[in-house]
Amino acid sequence: MIGATTPQLTSAQAAMLAELAPVLGPKGIVTDAATIAPWLQDWRKRWQGASPAILTPANTAEVAAIVAAAARHRVPLVAQGGNSSMVGGATPPADGSALILSLRRLDRIRSIDAEAGLSVVEAGVVLQTFNDAALTVGRRFPLTLGARGSATIGGLVSTNAGGTQVLRFGTMRGLVAGVEAVLADGSIYDGLAALKKDNRGYDLDHLLVGAEGTLGIVTAATLRLAPAVAARGVAWAGVSDPQTALALLRSFQRDTDTIESFEIMPAATLDAALAHVSGSRAPLQGRHRWHLLIEATAATDDAEAPAAMLERLLGAALAGGLVEDATIAVSEAQAEAFWRLRDSLSDAERARGPAVQFDIAVPVATMPAFMQQAASAAEHRFPGTDASGFGHLGDGNIHFHVRAPEGVDRDRWYAEDAPVITRFVHDLVDAAGGTISAEHGIGQMKRDELARIASPARMMALMAIKQAMDPLGILNPGKLLAPPARGQ
Template sequence: MTAQTRLIDAIRDALGACSLTTDADRIAPSLTDWRGRFQGSASAMLLPASTAEVATMVRLAAEHRVPLVPQGGNTSMVGGATPPSDGSALLLSTRRLDRIRRVDAGAGLGVAEAGVILQRLHEAAAEAGCRFPLTLGSRGTATIGGLISTNAGGTQVLRWGTMRRLVAGVEAVLPDGSIHDGLTPLPKDNRGYDIDQLLVGAEGTLGIVTAAALRLAPAVLGRAVAWVGIADPTAGLALLRRMQRAGDAIESFEIIPGDTLERVLQYLPGARSPLDSVHPWHLLIEAVAATPDAEAPDALLARLLGDALDAGLAADAVIATSEAQAEAFWRLRDSLSAAERAAGPAVQHDISVPVDRMPRFMIEAAAAAEARFPGTHATAFGHLGDGNVHFHVRAPAGADPARWMVEEAPGITAFVHDLVVAAGGSISAEHGIGQMKRDELARLGPPARLAALRGIKQGLDPMNLFNPGKLVTLAPVDGAK
């Protein structure tokens, strides 16, 4: 009898038959990552319904020396929630940890379990008269635990920051099966290392997040969304700086190349460009008002964009006249990745550089990639306001997708990442490292940082039982199968 079989039997005996499944058909959708690039194998998927059940499972897994791969909505862009292909680990799904324990608008805090879908939290906060100010395209499937474990960003980072700033406390099960309870946030707490923040962005390698206390913001009393045509990213950054000087009402500031917009218009049935004229670059800007005495967002945008047009920073602009039109603008933005995928094979990079260097990087890095790899087309879009763009290099026309991804993509990725590091940036801005970028992090990461990451992992998870093969590499577990 294998260690996995003994573990499965032990969990069934301790927690009952509903605590796991070995049904291959139920497990199959969880074995492939969102992009379809990684295929794993697992003989069982654990299905805990409480933090106590997670702790029991982890203690038993440690006893039998069987690795576990935590998984939430399975929306990882870097293979961070896909089990190893050799079947050496079991999946642990947080989908049954789906309670919103508390929403306190007065305190500005909500407590949600790891399996809560982001959109559900948005709805619960709205019902209580407040909001959770983080959103992204996968809000209908991404879970709170996954968002914390990857330190997710999204389209409101400009105003509210990443998950790291929005997490007030974490409840998690550590590799020895003990429970870390950090759900009571303290304004002052000097008891050493911040364990809560250590778990944010750890990709499930240090602990399995089971719940979190999250910072809520006042409900939006009004919003306005504008679409702006500009000449280049430099003009976009200049407009951003001008708008930021007017206060903190600007929550989103997205940049989109003209040819990428054209692909979206071809991809989305019935979609149309917000502007009648053609522009090389576009901006999507959202402003909000959260207090009755704040300037109306549409008036604010009209004033700021009028000044931008007069100053030559914008060529054309339109402000959505209805909520439906505002949502239509955002639908174009949220469909960028899908439209890019539909256009053919491409190497996709989630990168960041200092904000002031981003306009130059977007232009020069794209030109450098196209020159180095003839026939390719490079483009970048995303969150100009926080220095994070998605840098795509598309295959030449007629290239065999499978062969090109195997033979050319690794060299392209290394080339782009070298440019990012030379610009003082990061090879992972908001998607994490997972298994897709693990080797690149080892190649390019600062030695002191890599040593610290490995030391922390070794100290908290010496048997390498939590999400092995992700983020950093340690020695394999003996006898896991």
């Protein structure tokens, strides 16, 4: 099967590779089908692409040479880091027309300045590696997510990644102080100088963050570091509903700015996680309709200990009736156990059976009502389904799932019902002033829904910018935006 999906090189691709061979050397061009195969499919195995070669440049100059050659030969490139896209953003097209441009060999941390809190990191550095490197200089990089062992800095920048610390530190966009990228003609844009103020025209760094490799190839970024954590407190609380949960968060935020995570889940989702994680225990003894995982940190030992602070705040909330019950992790092991439950929610939910999953955001203040109204509306419109959301309440971002009726034919349901449900929920999100992609991006999965829902003004601007920055259409074609019709 691997052989069957490996296309022959087109003449343009062959000419391009011949030109690049002396530049890239033997390590720089991979054409072995078995080596290529794992990179032709996304990790959730939803999209299968094809490509005759992977290009693996060692530095920015080699990336520039590749893009310049691709432009000359009109050969599309699909940039790839850890291949952990949730939306098929790094899977090449199935027709074999594109070559994969792997950034994984650009794996140097060029500099790390603890005093200034800045580090220049190449695109291929794995998130976990960078997290660890920051700790060794007494700092931390305050972004983490499930795929931290494979996701790379280039991919995280190009998808404006989120995670569980966005509440305090923002998404990747807020942590990027500058970008280095190869533009579609092979020229190198150097925005790495970390200037706190820079009004030299349109912000190209922000334009490249979240562009999913369709406007340029991010080769490095200057990233902001935060003070290392001296202590953390992790709490679990039971509340009656999302409205109360948000009121609790607001009351905390009036008192402190050290809340890093504020994650919400309904009882059934927690039950699924408890069933899924062997040896796990429910953090609270009684039954509660909604559960919260809360983390606060302190950067210095002088500050109020985060666990004591959470105890004080939750004590007041218990007395005031905002929470039904709460507990503070008494050890790092217990804190880790709480987080293991949270981190297993996606897998646990998947184990519950077929479901359509959404990564959506609405304004924070309206999220509690949206969660309940959207669930009711979906269950009413699609009888037998079971809908609920969990996730980053403080960011107005939840992962909303509509589970299939019991006993349904899985394949038929995915093929026929799921698309209808998708459009229905997206319309609800749009009506609430929200976004159909909070943190996963558009890729190929949400491309047509974006085009269906976005305002004409937004779509025209996106397409005009794509055409301006990549007039030949060689950068990750078909992702985020459909290619222009021929003749345009």
